[in-house]
Amino acid sequence: MKQKQILFMHFSYWLLVIGNGLMSILVHNNARFSIFTITIFLASLLGFYANYFFVVPKFFNPKKFYMMIIGFFVGVFVFVLFRYSIEEIILPAITGKRNYGKGTTLLYYFYDNIYYSSLTVFVSTNLWFFKYYFKIENERTKLIEERKHAQLQALKTQINPHFIFNSLNNIYSLVYQDSDKALPAIEKLSELLRYSTKDLEKDVISLDKEIGYIESLIGLEKLRIKNPELLVVEKRVQNPKFNISPMLLVPFVENAFKHGDFREKGFNLKVSEENNVLHFYLHNFKNQRAKDTASGIGIENVKKRLEILYPKSHNLNIKDMESEFIVDLKITFPHESH
Template sequence: MKQKQILFLHFSYWLLVLSKNIFAIITSQNVNIDILNLTIFTASFLGFYVNYFFVVPKFFNPKKLYFTIVGFFVGVFFFALFRYSLEEILLPKIAGFRNYAEDTSFTYYFYDNVYYSSLTIFVSTSLWLFTYYSKLERERSQLIEERKHAELQALKTQINPHFIFNSLNNIYSLVYQNSEKALPAIEKLGELLRYTTKDLEKEFIRLDQEVGYIESLIELEKLRIGNPELLIVEKKISQSGVLISPMILVPFVENAFKHGDFRGKGFVVSISEDMGKLNFYLQNFKITREKDKVSGIGIENVRKRLEILYPKKYELHIKETESEFIVDLRIDLSV
């Protein structure tokens, strides 16, 4: 809860108490009673904030309830002390009268004021506890957000080296073959690295930027594939301003190229967005071979990031057979 809301609760309580006292003074025809209303209000105010700022913070212990109970009676003690000082010491000297009989002991005064002070001390303690637990909840939420941010940054740093490793393998193959496609491939990789270096630092980028990255990646991969016409990309984006976390979709495409069978076969990527609802579909054929131990890094990254960034706002279905790999991802990107 924000500080302004806490202050509003304090203000509302005292406005209610003050209104009650003003009404009592207006309707009363006894000056002495009017003065006693003021002394009770003053004692309540002083007792409230001594309890709020000093007593409860000192005695509150969620693991030891008796500490809190002792603290309650300490708060009552201060209320009684303030009222006793006003009504039994100050008033006789100033106004010539007192509230209790002259020989009333402080012990009896304290006992009698348990009733009068209970509401004040209860509200004071309750507001402190409310503020205390609101602060704990705010700090807990902040820690969770910081942990999420740190985890996301760690996951992103895993994605980028994985992509570089895959691309360098492809370019190495072109250079080894003395292919004329090697230099354009290096240039395209440089463009993509500049893109990822810039956008991975951001929490969110435009969806069309993420799609543009995928298209550039596919263009890079086409340089090493004999039948690039088999790489089918379909896209339909209705709102260019829709935001998405960078590198959410890319690992699926990387995985398809790393493990895909392009010998007379290709793959299909379909990306559509309508009113903030993203549909991503990928289908490719796999090369039958022993599974690479690091191949799942990108996919597992995506699962973790989706759970952190879009809890209950996404559906991810992956179907994998001996020869085929299908990804069907739906994310609600609307704010």
């Protein structure tokens, strides 16, 4: 878009120059004048782009202002040199006509054309500045996006080892108890890992796939819980193909299983999506006997990702009470995200 704006400014300037030249011909109605209108136009065109492509980039230095002043006068000299060559050398050789009297020196020609050249050099220089700062802005925006992407990738790689660590602890417990649930648990974990290693590389996955992760995780955890019926899950999704960053909701569920009390209490999970708004609600009771000083790693991770991905379109409310933990998250998706 900005490249088109630059081209439009160039086009507008030359349209104005040509319009001014045609108006001068109509007003003066003089064939001789029209010849020199053409020659000054050619000199302006050559001087404009010589200054635009070569002089300004060579002399531009924000730390040395005097270099830009020198560059301006070099641009003026280039314009005058082009005009002098066309009007005092080439044109007389072809038509026998010249703009100035015979014997006019280049020094006088330069002095007399400072006014005419200044506008051309000034506009050319400013258009180059527009192009330069548009380029800097584009590079800055690209750098910010790359930094965000790198940060997200780093955050996502933190989730996977944390997820594996929690799951292996659960399976270790089943194996230690010589439970017949150990093998199904290993099989479910391998399925989860196949999904996660494939989809964590993506920027987004479908909402139903993210919910599928959660359901698989709950299925894995049910194998070790004595009262699996205490895990209440409600799902109401209008657009299952909505795009969402992978493993954005899973850490909340991981945290509930890691620190939850499932002896006589379970948890209540509700996931709904309606009218472009995702609502994730999780209420679980905390295990008072097992305090983990390193808890909350996954949740802090999600908070950072939400700030990057949905800076003004999410609302995360976490209530960390003595015996209960509640997560209430709402994300408003853009209409084109599905």
